[in-house]
Structure formats: structure tokens, C-alpha cells
Amino acid sequence: MTFWQQVFFSVDILSLTALMMRGIIMYTLIVLVTRVMGQREVGNMTTFDAVVTITVGNIAAAPMFNNEDSVIRPAIAIVTLGVLHVMTSAAGTRWPHWRRLVGGQPVVLIKDGKVLEENLRAARLTLDDLMQELRLKEAPRLSDVEVAVMEPRGRISVIKRPQVQPATRGDLGLPAQRTGLPAILVVDGKIQHKNLKQAGLTEGWLRARLRRSGITDLKQVAVAQVDAGGALYVDRTDDALAPPVSRAKPALAARLKKTAAQLERFALDTADPEARQQYREAARRVREALERLAPLLRASDRFAGVLPTPEPESDEAKRRLERWAPGRNKPGEG
Amino acid sequence: MPVGSKVKQCLANLESAQADLESFALETNDQAAKQLYAQCAQQVKGAIEPLKQRVRQIEHEEPQYRGY
Numbered sequence: 001m002t003f004w005q006q007v008f009f010s011v012d013i014l015s016l017t018a019l020m021m022r023g024i025i026m027y028t029l030i031v032l033v034t035r036v037m038g039q040r041e042v043g044n045m046t047t048f049d050a051v052v053t054i055t056v057g058n059i060a061a062a063p064m065f066n067n068e069d070s071v072i073r074p075a076i077a078i079v080t081l082g083v084l085h086v087m088t089s090a091a092g093t094r095w096p097h098w099r100r101l102v103g104g105q106p107v108v109l110i111k112d113g114k115v116l117e118e119n120l121r122a123a124r125l126t127l128d129d130l131m132q133e134l135r136l137k138e139a140p141r142l143s144d145v146e147v148a149v150m151e152p153r154g155r156i157s158v159i160k161r162p163q164v165q166p167a168t169r170g171d172l173g174l175p176a177q178r179t180g181l182p183a184i185l186v187v188d189g190k191i192q193h194k195n196l197k198q199a200g201l202t203e204g205w206l207r208a209r210l211r212r213s214g215i216t217d218l219k220q221v222a223v224a225q226v227d228a229g230g231a232l233y234v235d236r237t238d239d240a241l242a243p244p245v246s247r248a249k250p251a252l253a254a255r256l257k258k259t260a261a262q263l264e265r266f267a268l269d270t271a272d273p274e275a276r277q278q279y280r281e282a283a284r285r286v287r288e289a290l291e292r293l294a295p296l297l298r299a300s301d302r303f304a305g306v307l308p309t310p311e312p313e314s315d316e317a318k319r320r321l322e323r324w325a326p327g328r329n330k331p332g333e334g
Numbered sequence: 335m336p337v338g339s340k341v342k343q344c345l346a347n348l349e350s351a352q353a354d355l356e357s358f359a360l361e362t363n364d365q366a367a368k369q370l371y372a373q374c375a376q377q378v379k380g381a382i383e384p385l386k387q388r389v390r391q392i393e394h395e396e397p398q399y400r401g402y
Contacts, residue, residue: 252354256378259347263385266341275391278384285381286348289374293355296367 007071014067022071026060029075033082038089046103046152052085103152110148113161123150134158180228189219189237199226210234253290253297260286338392345385352378 005011006018007025014022033056038049045053059077063069092099107123109116109130120130130148131140137158139145147159169176183199185192185206196203206224209232215221223235263283267276352375359371 248354249358252351252358255347255351259344259351262340262344262347263381266344275388278388282348282381282385282388285377289377289381292370292377293374296370 009072010068010070012067019065023064025071025075026064029078030056030060033078037082037085047154048088048102048104049085052081056081105152107150108147109150109156110142110145112147113143113145115142119150125150130156139164182225182227184223184225185232186218186221186224186234189217189221191218201226206232249297253293256286256290256293260290338389338396341385341389341392345382345389348378348382348385352382 003015003018003021006014007021034053037052056078059074059081063071063074088098088102092102107119109120109123109125115127115130120127133156134140134142134145134148137156139158139160144160144164145158146161149157149159151157183192183195185196185199185201191203191206193203196206210216210218210221210224213232213234215234215236220236220238221234222237223233225233227233260283263279263286267279267283270276270279355371355375355378359368359375362368362371
């Protein structure tokens with residue numbers, strides 16, 4: 001009994017290697033046939049798809065371990081099923097009647113908030129099933145549902161009444177910018193030239209943009225992504241140490257400074273001595289607040305919670321910090 | 335003399351700065367910084383008060399700027 005005879009035909013004793021060979025053959029066959037049959041995922045199959053797939057699996061299983069089965073006959077059965085399935089599907093795309101016969105058709109379950117009990121029964125669904133699906137689709141109130149349809153693939157699609165649908169940018173008359181498909185330009189420091197070209201950008205542009213955000217070495221870039229608007233997002237390899245610094249605090253300092261200057265200007269402009277006094281007083285208070293805040297607003301706390309707060313540079317700053325925030329810079333800490 | 339609206343703008347700036355300071359005070363976990371932010375918010379509030387008074391005076395003197 002030769003090796004290949006053992007592999008392909010019904011035999012009394014099956015050697016280990018022949019058994020493994022059968023496994024390899026059936027596996028390859030299944031992969032090929034399922035590829036040809038289409039690439040729908042399991043959750044997205046029609047009942048018909050599912051039945052054919054399971055049948056193919058069943059046929060393929062036995063000869064892989066059973067010495068009394070031959071491989072040839074199941075293989076022929078599988079190929080036949082595969083070809084038939086492809087032909088039925090192809091026929092479905094051409095003739096709608098055939099498609100409805102084989103693949104089933106959508107069943108309307110709710111129309112204008114009214115449950116169509118007859119169709120529910122025809123789809124063999126209970127009201128509980130329907131309510132469960134509605135809850136999952138975030139439309140638990142029947143009156144909020146305009147249409148609910150049982151699709152041929154077994155899912156239920158729910159269309160809510162416009163009153164309970166969230167407003168879109170179009171509804172609000174807001175400008176809508178095209179998002180397009182964002183492209184990844186750099187991965188692990190390597191420029192993705194294909195994506196760069198597809199996005200209509202050049203390496204020179206990319207390098208210039210990176211330099212502008214303080215990156216000179218591509219190795220510092222973990223990921224760089226560009227959106228359709230040309231905005232570049234960069235994730236650095238060392239981001240655990242240097243998270244993006246918030247601009248809120250420097251902005252606040254600038255705003256306070258500007259207000260103080262304005263107040264001083266008002267004080268100069270006004271002719272009324274009382275008003276001048278009021279403006280001066282307000283400006284003084286703002287300046288004072290600004291001075292107190294200086295150590296906090298300047299030393300942007302990019303390391304807050306990660307590293308100890310840096311020492312204030314001058315003795316003056318230290319004294320101020322001690323005055324307004326006692327215990328912050330005890331000797332030996334920091 | 336569009337001083338009235340300018341002063342009001344200034345007042346609005348200060349009020350938003352005060353709100354920022356208060357929110358920083360809430361956000362930070364550092365007790366000392368929290369205290370400092372809160373104190374400065376109070377300080378800015380101290381600047382807001384005389385300015386509000388001033389706005390009232392301007393409105394009284396020049397009613398055409400009321401509501402700007």
C-alpha cells in the first residue's frame with residue numbers, strides 16, 4: 001500500500017504521515033472553496049450561505065481522520081457544492097426573482113410606530129425579540145420608530161422618526177469640511193512613500209512640517225497621520241516623557257497681561273480722577289494676581305504627576321511661592 | 335467715545351480669566367497650586383468689582399452705551 005494510496009483511498013490502516021497529508025489536502029481545499037464562494041463574514045451570511053458552508057465543513061471533516069473514507073469523493077462533493085453556490089449567487093445578481101427566492105427578502109416589522117404582528121409572525125420573531133433589538137438600536141419607545149425591517153441576513157434595521165434623530169451639520173447649517181480618508185505617512189520612523197504619493201504630498205513637505213513641530217530625526221516619530229485638510233498629527237516615540245503641553249495656562253497669563261495693560265490705558269485716557277483711581281486699582285489687582293501666578297503659569301506642568309515640580313529659578317520666585325503656597329518647596333523635596 | 339464697550343470687553347476678559355483660574359484650581363491635584371489658583375481667582379474678582387462699578391457709572395453718564 002503506497003503512501004499516496006493511503007492518502008486518497010479507503011484503506012484498512014492509515015499511517016500517521018498519510019493522516020497528516022489528508023489534513024493538509026482538505027484544509028487547502030476548504031480555503032480555496034470558501035475563497036471562491038465569497039468573503040462574507042459569518043455574522044453577515046444569509047441562511048442559505050450558512051447552510052452551504054456548514055455542509056461543506058461536515059463533508060470535509062470525516063476523511064481527515066477516518067481511514068474508511070476516501071478523500072476523492074468528499075473532495076468532488078465539496079467542489080460541486082462550491083460551484084453550485086457560486087452559480088446560484090451569480091444568478092441572484094442577474095435575476096431579482098431568483099435572488100428573493102434563494103436569499104429571502106426584507107420583512108417590515110414596524111411601520112410608523114405600529115407593530116405589524118402578521119409580519120412579525122411570518123419572520124418567526126416574538127415581540128420580546130423585537131423589543132430587545134430596538135433597545136440595542138437605542139429606540140426603546142415604539143412610538144419613536146418610523147420603520148423597522150428584518151433584513152434577509154437576520155439583522156433588524158431600525159429607522160427612527162426624524163424628531164428623535166440627532167441634528168446633523170446640514171440641519172444646523174454648519175459648514176461641513178470633507179474629512180476624506182486620513183493617510184498614515186510615517187510608521188516607526190519609516191516614511192510610507194506609497195501613502196505619501198496617494199495623498200499628493202512630498203517628502204520635502206513632510207520633513208518641513210516635522211521640523212516645524214520640533215522633530216529633526218524621523219526616528220522620533222512613532223506615527224504621523226495627515227487628514228484631508230492637510231493637518232498633520234504626530235505621535236512621538238518618547239511621548240511617555242513629554243506629553244503635549246497645554247497652552248491654556250500661557251494663554252491665560254497673556255490674557256491677564258493684556259487686560260492689565262488695557263486698564264492702565266483707560267486710567268491714562270480718562271479725565272475723571274475717580275474713574276482713574278478705579279482703573280488703577282483694578283489694574284493693580286490684576287498685575288498682583290499675575291505676579292503670584294507667574295511660577296505656576298510659566299512652569300508649564302508638563303511633568304505634573306510624573307516628575308517633581310522643577311525648582312523656581314530665582315530666590316524671589318521661591319519666596320513668592322512660599323508666601324502663597326506654603327509647603328510647596330520644602331527643602332529635601334523637589 | 336466708545337470707551338463703554340471697551341471697558342465692557344475688558345470686564346468680560348477678566349471674568350473669563352477668573353473662570354479659567356477657578357477651573358484650574360479644580361483640575362490640579364497639587365494642593366498648594368489649587369490654593370494659589372483659588373486665591374488668584376479671588377484677586378481677579380477684586381479687580382472685577384471696581385470695573386463693574388465703573389461700567390455702571392459710564393452707563394449712567396452716557397445712556398447711549400447701555401447694553402453694549
